[in-house]
Amino acid sequence: MGKRDYSMLGPDGARAVEIGLAAAEWYHTEVPRKQMKELMQRSDSPAIRDSVILFGCMILFAGLGIYLWPSWWSAPFWLAYGVLYGSAMDSRWHECSHGTAFKTPWMNNLVYEIASFCMMRNSATWRWSHARHHTDTYIVGRDPEIAVMRPPEFFRLIANFFGVFDSIAAMQRMVYNTFLGVHPEEKTFVPQSEWPKVVRVARISFVIYAATIALAVWMQSILPLMVIGLPRLYGAWHHVMTGLLQHGGLADNVIDHRLNSRTVYMNPISRFIYWNMNYHVEHHMFPMVPYHALPKLHEAIKHDLPAPNRSIAEGFAEMWPALKRQLKYEDYFLKRDLPTTAKPYREDFHAAALGAVATPAE
Amino acid sequence: MPQWIDACATDDIDEEDLIRFDHAGATYAIYHSPEGDFFATSGMCTHEAVHLCDGLVMGHLIECPKHNGQFDYRTGEAKRAPVCVNLKTFPVKVEAGRVLIEVP
Numbered sequence: 001m002g003k004r005d006y007s008m009l010g011p012d013g014a015r016a017v018e019i020g021l022a023a024a025e026w027y028h029t030e031v032p033r034k035q036m037k038e039l040m041q042r043s044d045s046p047a048i049r050d051s052v053i054l055f056g057c058m059i060l061f062a063g064l065g066i067y068l069w070p071s072w073w074s075a076p077f078w079l080a081y082g083v084l085y086g087s088a089m090d091s092r093w094h095e096c097s098h099g100t101a102f103k104t105p106w107m108n109n110l111v112y113e114i115a116s117f118c119m120m121r122n123s124a125t126w127r128w129s130h131a132r133h134h135t136d137t138y139i140v141g142r143d144p145e146i147a148v149m150r151p152p153e154f155f156r157l158i159a160n161f162f163g164v165f166d167s168i169a170a171m172q173r174m175v176y177n178t179f180l181g182v183h184p185e186e187k188t189f190v191p192q193s194e195w196p197k198v199v200r201v202a203r204i205s206f207v208i209y210a211a212t213i214a215l216a217v218w219m220q221s222i223l224p225l226m227v228i229g230l231p232r233l234y235g236a237w238h239h240v241m242t243g244l245l246q247h248g249g250l251a252d253n254v255i256d257h258r259l260n261s262r263t264v265y266m267n268p269i270s271r272f273i274y275w276n277m278n279y280h281v282e283h284h285m286f287p288m289v290p291y292h293a294l295p296k297l298h299e300a301i302k303h304d305l306p307a308p309n310r311s312i313a314e315g316f317a318e319m320w321p322a323l324k325r326q327l328k329y330e331d332y333f334l335k336r337d338l339p340t341t342a343k344p345y346r347e348d349f350h351a352a353a354l355g356a357v358a359t360p361a362e
Numbered sequence: 363m364p365q366w367i368d369a370c371a372t373d374d375i376d377e378e379d380l381i382r383f384d385h386a387g388a389t390y391a392i393y394h395s396p397e398g399d400f401f402a403t404s405g406m407c408t409h410e411a412v413h414l415c416d417g418l419v420m421g422h423l424i425e426c427p428k429h430n431g432q433f434d435y436r437t438g439e440a441k442r443a444p445v446c447v448n449l450k451t452f453p454v455k456v457e458a459g460r461v462l463i464e465v466p
């Protein structure tokens with residue numbers, strides 16, 4: 001395929017539309033309707049429990065951080081607060097954008113708005129970009145949420161463990177939206193009726209950040225920014241670590257999530273922070289299933305999926321060399337074996353991508 | 363010329379669920395509400411070309427399986443992003459245990 005153009009306005013996106021890769025029908029494992037209905041059922045209680053723990057811990061850790069400030073004894077509390085702010089909020093943003101975290105809509109919306117703000121994402125824009133990510137997962141020029149582009153930019157990837165480029169881009173976009181309106185790229189996936197909301201949300205965020213900076217200047221201390229803003233940087237590492245595993249090193253331009261998404265077994269703390277999105281193939285195949293039912297969905301369909309990685313470390317050991325190889329061979333990707341119980345990949349469907357330099361995963 | 367079409371038996375659809383019904387090249391969704399009433403809408407989401415029959419009925423809402431957009435299936439009203447365009451609805455009647463829908 002050669003050089004990829006990831007712009008939403010570029011030739012690859014136009015080509016995807018032309019050849020039917022955009023908004024295509026994707027592969028699904030068959031699950032009996034009765035079982036699927038049970039898996040899709042919504043409930044408030046798991047997300048209320050998790051939110052009480054999450055926000056309770058955030059208040060506690062930030063309170064201790066402020067109390068011990070400026071001593072170094074405050075550092076562990078800031079690190080813990082930062083991970084909850086700069087990483088757990090990513091998964092809350094994600095699950096609430098699907099509306100599946102809570103059964104009650106206002107609870108989803110409330111947590112969605114808070115989490116979007118923490119993650120420096122415009123809540124109006126990102127609702128639509130994420131819909132596109134689900135329609136056209138890793139279709140070049142169509143998916144605005146491709147985390148690892150080819151060839152991978154390692155400096156950028158590593159810097160983003162500290163939220164550097166993401167935060168700079170988010171701030172630039174917030175200022176653009178505040179003063180100039182909706183960006184032309186955003187206009188390709190946000191319906192016109194939502195444009196005023198994009199601007200309104202950007203202006204509210206702008207005012208909050210301006211007030212926080214003003215307070216920091218007045219106090220002659222970065223303490224206010226340790227609570228609002230900076231945790232998006234110093235606490236980003238966990239969501240970047242887990243996020244890279246979602247699709248890194250796998251195929252692009254295919255319409256089978258088993259080829260472009262990765263399920264990884266994780267420790268309970270990471271699963272709490274990540275809200276079970278480690279079951280990523282399952283989530284993409286069935287986005288209606290709430291996070292708390294994903295382990296059950298995994299049990300129901302794992303016979304049809306590539307074997308999951310058994311830990312974060314194992315996932316990185318598989319992904320990192322593949323990313324390094326993509327530096328030289330942009331078309332290279334990992335093609336994981338399916339168990340004998342699975343329906344095979346549709347080679348005819350994916351001829352263009354699979355004909356590229358695919359290598360079975362070790 | 364609108365006509366009444368026999369779509370299914372009343373007990374083909376569980377309460378608070380839906381089925382897909384295809385007729386003359388068009389696809390419809392037929393719903394059984396928690397109160398025991400029946401409704402019919404166009405079978406495809408208005409956001410993208412996705413069949414609603416794999417979605418989830420919650421009370422009077424149908425949630426699309428692709429991006430979780432929601433409609434009130436009694437009126438077709440779009441209730442949750444990313445759906446913005448209402449769903450087309452069709453008249454329904456029940457006769458002798460059969461669900462009939464009026465199609466254009």
Ligand code: FES
Nearest residue numbers: 407409426429431
């Ligand atoms: S296709 Fe139905 S909500 Fe997107």
